Amino acid sequence: MYSFNERIRYSELDENRNLSLVSIINFMQDCCTYEAEDGGVGIDWLKERNTAWMLISWQVKILRRPAYCEHVKITTWASGFRHFLGMRNFTIENSETGELLIYAYSEWAYVNTKTGKPERQIPEKEIQVYAPQEPLDKEFEKGRITVPETLTAVPPIIVSEFHIDTNHHVNNAQYVALACSVLPEGSAHFKDFRCEVRQQSVLGDILFPYVGREGDATVVVLNDPEGKPKLTARFA
Numbered sequence: 001m002y003s004f005n006e007r008i009r010y011s012e013l014d015e016n017r018n019l020s021l022v023s024i025i026n027f028m029q030d031c032c033t034y035e036a037e038d039g040g041v042g043i044d045w046l047k048e049r050n051t052a053w054m055l056i057s058w059q060v061k062i063l064r065r066p067a068y069c070e071h072v073k074i075t076t077w078a079s080g081f082r083h084f085l086g087m088r089n090f091t092i093e094n095s096e097t098g099e100l101l102i103y104a105y106s107e108w109a110y111v112n113t114k115t116g117k118p119e120r121q122i123p124e125k126e127i128q129v130y131a132p133q134e135p136l137d138k139e140f141e142k143g144r145i146t147v148p149e150t151l152t153a154v155p156p157i158i159v160s161e162f163h164i165d166t167n168h169h170v171n172n173a174q175y176v177a178l179a180c181s182v183l184p185e186g187s188a189h190f191k192d193f194r195c196e197v198r199q200q201s202v203l204g205d206i207l208f209p210y211v212g213r214e215g216d217a218t219v220v221v222l223n224d225p226e227g228k229p230k231l232t233a234r235f236a
Contacts (some may be wrong), residue, residue: 001077001133002035005095008070018065021180021193024102025058025173028090030074039129042127043166049123050114050156053086056107056174060193061138064101073093084110084118089136105140113167145194145234148212148219154182157222159205169200179220179233182209187218187235195233199224 012023164173217236
């Protein structure tokens with residue numbers, strides 16, 4: 001289990017002076033990368049082995065968004081490994097009262113960056129560093145995100161240098177930001193977020209967004225030029 005403390009900055013807020021979804025994803029992403037670096041299995045370790053942890057899915061449950069200047073503690077831990085897959089939980093809580101604000105579940109694939117294919121085995125050192133613990137005792141949805149039959153196309157998005165991270169593809173938080181950028185007005189105040197990454201995107205790729213409603217949720221799909229989904233996100 002790994003934690004770090006933060007204070008909510010103005011640059012991390014949404015229009016209501018609360019932590020934005022993209023900032024929530026950034027906090028969680030930072031937490032697991034800090035754990036990797038402190039354990040000696042960070043960026044350099046992965047680069048030497050031509051490997052990377054690629055996000056498969058997020059499920060984020062928001063009980064209350066942290067407010068401007070609030071002190072928070074971000075915690076993560078590996079909750080299991082299976083073949084080339086890693087499962088990981090996160091929590092964000094008020095560091096002064098212990099109030100649970102946000103919790104999440106994520107799945108990752110251990111991939112060879114040269115071939116783009118999953119590695120057959122996760123190095124023992126990484127498993128020892130991450131020391132899997134019991135999963136968070138919370139309910140998360142199973143199965144794929146349901147995509148509405150009726151979707152509305154919105155203008156395409158071109159991937160720019162701003163979206164790219166050290167793995168030379170669109171950063172996880174930036175992928176979420178791109179999905180958020182096409183949400184209809186009035187649908188940004190959600191408590192439940194899910195996303196599935198089907199394909200990575202790189203500099204210059206063109207994404208074709210589609211938006212639809214499914215019950216009380218807004219679903220965003222980012223397709224490639226052939227109409228295959230790269231990312232599916234659900235905001236409820």
